[in-house]
Amino acid sequence: MSTISIKNLRKTYGPYVAVDDLTFEIPDACVFGLLGPNGAGKTTTFKCMLGLARATSGSVLYDGAPLVPETLERIAYVPERSVLYEWMTVGEHIEMQRRAYRKFSVARARELLAQFGIDLRKKARALSKGMRTATMVALAIARESDILILDEPTSGLDPINQRHVLNLIINESARGATVIFSSHQIGQVERAAERIAVIDRGRLALEGNVDDLKADRKIVEGILPSETFALNGLAGDPHILRLDRNGRIVRAVTSSDAGEVLAKFEALGASGLRIVDLNLEDIFLYAVSPADATADVVEGH
Amino acid sequence: MPVVLTVDPRSGVPIYLQVIEQVKRSVALGVLAAGEQLPTVKQLALDLTINPNTVAKAYRELERDGVIETAAGRGSFVRGNGSIETTKTAATDVARDAIDAAVREAKSIGLLADDIRTLASAAIDRWFREDA
Numbered sequence: 001m002s003t004i005s006i007k008n009l010r011k012t013y014g015p016y017v018a019v020d021d022l023t024f025e026i027p028d029a030c031v032f033g034l035l036g037p038n039g040a041g042k043t044t045t046f047k048c049m050l051g052l053a054r055a056t057s058g059s060v061l062y063d064g065a066p067l068v069p070e071t072l073e074r075i076a077y078v079p080e081r082s083v084l085y086e087w088m089t090v091g092e093h094i095e096m097q098r099r100a101y102r103k104f105s106v107a108r109a110r111e112l113l114a115q116f117g118i119d120l121r122k123k124a125r126a127l128s129k130g131m132r133t134a135t136m137v138a139l140a141i142a143r144e145s146d147i148l149i150l151d152e153p154t155s156g157l158d159p160i161n162q163r164h165v166l167n168l169i170i171n172e173s174a175r176g177a178t179v180i181f182s183s184h185q186i187g188q189v190e191r192a193a194e195r196i197a198v199i200d201r202g203r204l205a206l207e208g209n210v211d212d213l214k215a216d217r218k219i220v221e222g223i224l225p226s227e228t229f230a231l232n233g234l235a236g237d238p239h240i241l242r243l244d245r246n247g248r249i250v251r252a253v254t255s256s257d258a259g260e261v262l263a264k265f266e267a268l269g270a271s272g273l274r275i276v277d278l279n280l281e282d283i284f285l286y287a288v289s290p291a292d293a294t295a296d297v298v299e300g301h
Numbered sequence: 302m303p304v305v306l307t308v309d310p311r312s313g314v315p316i317y318l319q320v321i322e323q324v325k326r327s328v329a330l331g332v333l334a335a336g337e338q339l340p341t342v343k344q345l346a347l348d349l350t351i352n353p354n355t356v357a358k359a360y361r362e363l364e365r366d367g368v369i370e371t372a373a374g375r376g377s378f379v380r381g382n383g384s385i386e387t388t389k390t391a392a393t394d395v396a397r398d399a400i401d402a403a404v405r406e407a408k409s410i411g412l413l414a415d416d417i418r419t420l421a422s423a424a425i426d427r428w429f430r431e432d433a
Binding site: 029030031163166167170171173174187190191192193194210211212214215218271272273274276277278279280281282 | 310311312313314315316317318342343346347350351352353354355358405406408409410411
């Protein structure tokens with residue numbers, strides 16, 4: 001079991017609030033994607049989870065217990081920036097990991113590195129950015145740990161190796177490991193992750209199961225009889241996250257029950273009704289862009 | 302296991318629904334025969350590069366819908382008993398969704414029920430001409 005609970009996590013650096021009242025849970029054996037714009041607080045969240053940064057307040061619990069040295073032994077972490085020793089060869093890194101971690105599998109590390117086409121005799125400084133990432137991912141996976149925390153595990157990799165890393169993540173999850181990873185490439189998170197959290201300016205903007213979010217979040221679009229037509233009763237609708245109107249066209253982003261919203265539009269006299277699916281990128285963008293003042297658009301011009 | 306499934310993770314349609322739809326379609330088309338084994342959850346997840354729990358969810362729903370059955374430790378199979386029924390159910394599910402979408406679209410651009418009925422019966426006549 002490796003359930004991770006982040007509760008009211010807050011981390012400040014002087015006056016700067018990096019993470020603000022973050023609460024979410026990563027279920028056991030889940031692939032969890034952490035999304036957010038640059039500087040949103042993803043890396044700080046990882047550091048707090050790993051004890052590399054001390055939370056200002058709040059907590060990170062592993063199966064209900066705070067982080068202890070034994071827990072760290074069960075976590076493999078790939079940071080965003082290379083932590084390889086520049087003067088050491090890849091083979092020497094394998095040896096160092098073997099000495100450091102009881103469960104580290106040299107055979108698995110060699111196999112994974114071969115899959116990435118990485119020469120064990122190469123010094124870290126001779127590796128490209130992508131190959132450094134791949135080396136760190138391979139060394140982390142060879143630890144056969146219960147929890148993998150991967151900060152941008154595909155950065156710098158070509159599409160083939162990116163896909164390979166995703167399949168490694170899927171494989172780790174299939175054997176029961178809990179994987180949490182961040183990526184700027186939403187398409188990758190969309191594939192591999194079962195659940196996501198979107199962090200924006202240190203705060204949780206959205207959290208949930210990817211397929212459930214796609215099932216619930218839709219755009220309901222309709223054409224109003226006139227540009228000044230009032231949309232009575234839509235402002236307080238609990239299914240509508242945001243409402244935009246542009247001339248006679250009205251669009252609602254729903255949080256659930258798009259069909260009900262569509263029926264409401266129809267009852268108001270809107271025509272040309274349709275429900276538009278949103279992919280994770282759309283859902284992400286709606287989560288991090290400030291919602292237009294709903295009240296302004298419902299009353300007409 | 303000649304299961305050819307393709308999913309589009311970038312679509313707004315939940316991935317597990319895409320897997321369900323494609324398995325049903327494969328059963329309806331006879332690409333997946335009664336008694337045939339489906340890939341394991343892990344294998345399909347790796348083949349499609351999608352989350353294993355998402356595949357598991359699709360398999361659970363396919364089992365609930367009577368399309369497949371899972372034998373502990375042996376894997377998932379297309380249901381054998383009443384396979385004609387299974388095929389027909391699967392085909393009906395796929396067709397219903399397609400017709401639903403078409404009617405919704407026709408209605409949304411202002412067609413009346415009678416207009417849509419006329420169009421539908423013309424389409425049926427066109428596609429079933431040889432059978433008549």
